[in-house]
Amino acid sequence: MKGLERLGESMHYIEEHLDRKIEAEELASICCMSKFHFLRMFQMVTDMTLTSYIRNRRLTIAARELLHPNVKVIDIALKFGYETPESFAKAFRKMHGISPSEVKKTQNPNRITAFPPLTFQITVKGEGKMNYQIVEKPAFNVMGTGLKVSTRDGDNFKEVPAFWKEVNNGKVGQLLEDLKSDTGVFGICMEFAPEQEEFTYFVAVEKGEHVVPDGFVVKEIPASTWAVFHVVGAMPDAIQHTIKRIYAEWFPGTGYQHAGTAELEVYPPQRGKHSQEDYQTEIWIPIIK
Numbered sequence: 060m061k062g063l064e065r066l067g068e069s070m071h072y073i074e075e076h077l078d079r080k081i082e083a084e085e086l087a088s089i090c091c092m093s094k095f096h097f098l099r100m101f102q103m104v105t106d107m108t109l110t111s112y113i114r115n116r117r118l119t120i121a122a123r124e125l126l127h128p129n130v131k132v133i134d135i136a137l138k139f140g141y142e143t144p145e146s147f148a149k150a151f152r153k154m155h156g157i158s159p160s161e162v163k164k165t166q167n168p169n170r171i172t173a174f175p176p177l178t179f180q181i182t183v184k185g186e187g188k189m190n191y192q193i194v195e196k197p198a199f200n201v202m203g204t205g206l207k208v209s210t211r212d213g214d215n216f217k218e219v220p221a222f223w224k225e226v227n228n229g230k231v232g233q234l235l236e237d238l239k240s241d242t243g244v245f246g247i248c249m250e251f252a253p254e255q256e257e258f259t260y261f262v263a264v265e266k267g268e269h270v271v272p273d274g275f276v277v278k279e280i281p282a283s284t285w286a287v288f289h290v291v292g293a294m295p296d297a298i299q300h301t302i303k304r305i306y307a308e309w310f311p312g313t314g315y316q317h318a319g320t321a322e323l324e325v326y327p328p329q330r331g332k333h334s335q336e337d338y339q340t341e342i343w344i345p346i347i348k
Contacts, residue, residue: 068090070179108253111211119172200280201266202276204231281345291336
């Protein structure tokens with residue numbers, strides 16, 4: 060899988076440039092990917108954003124260098140891209156639980172946290188094949204409600220299920236059920252801002268001819284070529300697991316890339332609860348070749 064091999068090459072590039080500015084465009088070029096696809100794939104495969112990874116690697120090397128007696132904290136801060144000792148100390152303490160000056164004073168390597176460099180490899184797990192189809196669909200409008208979600212430290216995998224729980228336990232959930240068409244209810248990841256470590260998660264139904272209820276907003280889903288994956292299993296684990304497989308296995312094995320527009324989770328009308336093992340849904344990923 061050349062995609063994973065190229066991700067490995069991009070990690071080598073990061074290691075060689077930790078004391079310099081690292082551009083996502085350069086890493087994407089190494090991987091022969093668009094910038095958006097690289098950042099999205101990296102986050103989904105590793106459970107962290109590129110920004111978080113680079114920050115953790117820099118703070119690991121910085122802590123190691125602070126153990127040298129003739130090194131000054133300000134010099135290390137500037138070397139790894141921090142404009143002030145204060146901003147460096149804040150980030151350093153958050154990761155290591157100790158200040159840079161304390162590391163200098165104690166010279167104790169056991170008090171610092173090591174975040175090792177990532178490596179990528181193909182793992183054979185014996186999982187079933189991924190059933191998918193390629194679909195062309197014209198633009199359409201949806202209406203619903205959403206929130207900004209942080210991708211830092213994998214927060215999105217906690218914030219999105221919490222948002223669904225809030226929706227399903229309130230008036231919005233009942234309103235969506237009353238307005239849904241044969242396509243069901245959508246969970247939509249959109250308005251991606253990977254370098255800001257956030258995106259919008261939108262719970263919606265097709266607008267059709269409906270009047271937009273108070274508190275709902277309308278979003279257009281652009282015409283796209285979609286890779287559609289069928290998912291069976293209890294939510295949210297089944298859908299989160301499948302999305303990870305799409306990025307770790309399907310994308311590297313097919314040569315497709317993410318088109319950079321909205322991703323859809325489609326929850327069709329059905330009996331049963333989201334927690335049941337036979338619950339069915341679909342993931343729609345916009346793709347380009």
